[in-house]
Amino acid sequence: MTTLVAPQRSADVATPRRALTARLAWLGVALVALLLATTASVAFGSRVVSLDEIVSAFTGAEDGVAQAAVLGRIPRTILALLVGATLGLAGAVLQAVTRNPLADSQVLGITSGASLFVVAGIAFVGLSSPMAYIWVAIAGSALAAILVYAIGSLGRGGPTPLKLALAGAVTSAAFNALVSAVLLPRIEVMDDFRFWQIGGVGGATYDKLTLVAPFLAVGTLICVVCARGLNALALGDDVAAGLGERVLRTRLAAAAGAFILCGAATAVAGPIGFVGLMVPHACRLLVGVDHRWLLPFSALVGATLLTVADVAGRVVARPSEVDVGIVTALIGAPIFIAIVRRLRVRAL
């Protein structure tokens, strides 16, 4: 045990500068990766397209089948980028708000809440406009999250990661059962639903994109504004309050931002899970826990990840495809397991 008279001079000035350089370097890497992913996304598919064909499609120089393929893939690519960024960002926010390394929109049952509300809206209220779906999905996300948080807080110890994950799993199961209950008498809705249920960006259109963009923008803005507050939250509610942070307000605002993002993303691309889980963990390893860096980074990496997952899904099962929701689950769940193994039991 060390006992020292005077407090040691804390880390050299060089360290912050070094960290900044490292972060910028990683930022560069992430941007390059994003670019590559985007290119791959327009290049690959049931027909592989070459680089000049891509360029010529964009510049409008030529107008052949390859170029048409590229142009057709653009909305899909944009959607993948947007949804990926959204999920990465929302995941980072959820993990910060719940102080839970295992938080993710699917693990916490948020996506199943969105599903239930959308289905219920269609079945009982006869909703048909995509805009309505988005609003309803956001409401469902919020409700599910609150329910899960409340259930996870029952009993001793408050909302530990274990209890939240369990509460999420149980709530998801319950909501999914309710979805089945709603759908079974309505076979015609069922077919549409089961495709949406998988989670995919295949049905992307420019209309959808324009529709969902404002929601994503608002949600992102709210989350980004909360970034500094989230840094304080990480220290625990009491310490954060002691530092002058308005804990409740920050939490509610950040959570609202996350719900808007999750709801909108789920409404337009179906429930896609695990992106919000994996991406923040990876990003934390690269750029640290300062949310002013972590949030944008998570968005970037999330976008890249989802795009790559989508490409993989298209390539692996050519000529048909594996929807991106499946791919993220197949990659993400093992990573979830790896994270659980690495964490100390007390932290769970």
Add this chain to the structure above:
Amino acid sequence: MTDTHVLRVEGVTLAYGERTVVESLDLLVPPGQITTIIGANACGKSTLLRAMSRLLAPRQGRVVLDGKDLHRLPTREVARTLGLLPQSPIAPEGITVSDLVARGRHPYRRLLTRWTAEDDAAVARALELTGTADLADRPVDELSGGQRQRVWIAMALAQQTDILLLDEPTTYLDLSHQVEVLDLLTDLNRERGTTIVMVLHDLNLAARYADHLVAVKAGRVYAAGAPEAVLDAQLVREVFGMNSQVVTDPVSGRPLVLPISRHHCGADRREPVPVGV
């Protein structure tokens, strides 16, 4: 009433994964006495207790009960001789005091047996000894910290073991309850000859209540013996990295450790403080 069982630790090395916590440690637990283990955080004292209660198998060396290797003895037999109160015991929700104490009879019950009169008597005796008989039908969740700890001790008592191991039984209790629990344990020792081994974090309570004090430093026994013989300023400095003055407690006649802090200790007392113990 109790037979004398002797617990001994012989050259034991304990590790978690790659991390060795205790190395080649020898310890004899004097039967019929109260032994208290002290040491700095993470020095291995809880780990040592776990090895002694059979929860952790030694990498090397062995823990010996009455000359036989503890880990080779049948589980039931060990449970009738060694009782353990771990650091944060979990009480199932809604369980009543009498039910929890009755759990202590588990090592005596076979698969198809019903409750015997002896079981009931043991439970009742345990309740009386710990002064919890009037709490018998109350749910454990509703009790205060001190009461709850007494109930856990009652459970260990119902087990009717000759040796009782306790891992920090006084943490989270306020001072009056700490003393209450320690006095109870002393009653057990004096009246029934129960050998008690406990890990305590409070140096002065340890000095007051121990017949045999064991100081652990970095996985080895630094000193072991009667508190008066063993506890001095040098031990405190070596084991806890703290300067102190050890006087005789006017209330109990046992050693009393007075830490020498940077403030409130008079200028002439300030000695250079050791670094990196």
Add this chain to the structure above:
Amino acid sequence: MSAVDVVIAGRVRRAWRWRLVVTGLAVAVVVAFSVSLMVGRTFYGPDEVLRVIAGQAVPGASFTVGVLRLPRAVLAVLTGFAFGLAGATFQTMLRNALAAPDIIGISSGASAAAVFAILVLKISSATTVSVLAILAALATAALIYVLAFKDGVVGTRLILIGIGVSAILKSLVSYLIVRAAAWDLQVAMRWLTGSLNAATWSRVVPLAVAIAVFTPLLLAQSRNLEQLRLGDDTAAALGVRVGRTRLVVILAAVALIAFATAAAGPIAFVSFLAGPIAARVVGPSESLMVPAGLVGALLVLVSDLVGQFAFGTRYPVGVVTGALGALYLVFLLARTNRSGGSL
């Protein structure tokens, strides 16, 4: 009253409560069973039902009751019992009322295998599908156990890894279902939510045998299991062979779930609800297993009746129990505002 009298009185009181509750539950199960034999599009009175059970040929009733309703009701009781028992076992062992085996991935293995067999391998024999489902459930449990093993198994990690494995399997199932042609969908849905349609004696018998074999195993360990609630350390100090008890108990419980899932699909939430309901009714006790099994049986019987007759559409039993699960969650939360929150 002396301390001994207090102790004995308390114990006797709890024992009587247990006996009362178990008797009550058994009676309720018998009543529900009888109702499900009698009620339907055609109502058959008790005398006709009894004659069919006795083996006599009764016009009309022999088919409806004997071939359709009887296997269905028996299957309901057996699956409910198996799920309830296994659920209570897991919840006790993992010290967490939310850690039901269908949440932590065991049932998903069985469903995934079954869906795969039906939709991809195009296997039509129900027996083969069941065997595959059982093997898959056991393999899934083994996988989760192995993945959770790190210097021994800790309940927390087991649960979380189970949730992870469950996610993988569920996404596989989703993928297969989406690619399925419409006419296989009905069968596949059964494996997703659980249904007692197509109940036949060939489904009942393997499950009955499994229950006969594994229930005594579980009951023998029930006391040790209850001690595990005190924490691994305390239980070990009380003489419980923690590792061995856990292994035996997991094996038996998983086997029960596997057979039950193979027989009727993963009937949602029965294993989750049975334990807590039994605990609430029986009070803290040394043996929750039999009450939980009976509660499970009752749940499935009643839910199936509700699913068949209460609404315009026929809902498979799994959907009704799922909705009940959702209600239960809400109920849990409503209770906390008053009593301060516990499961």
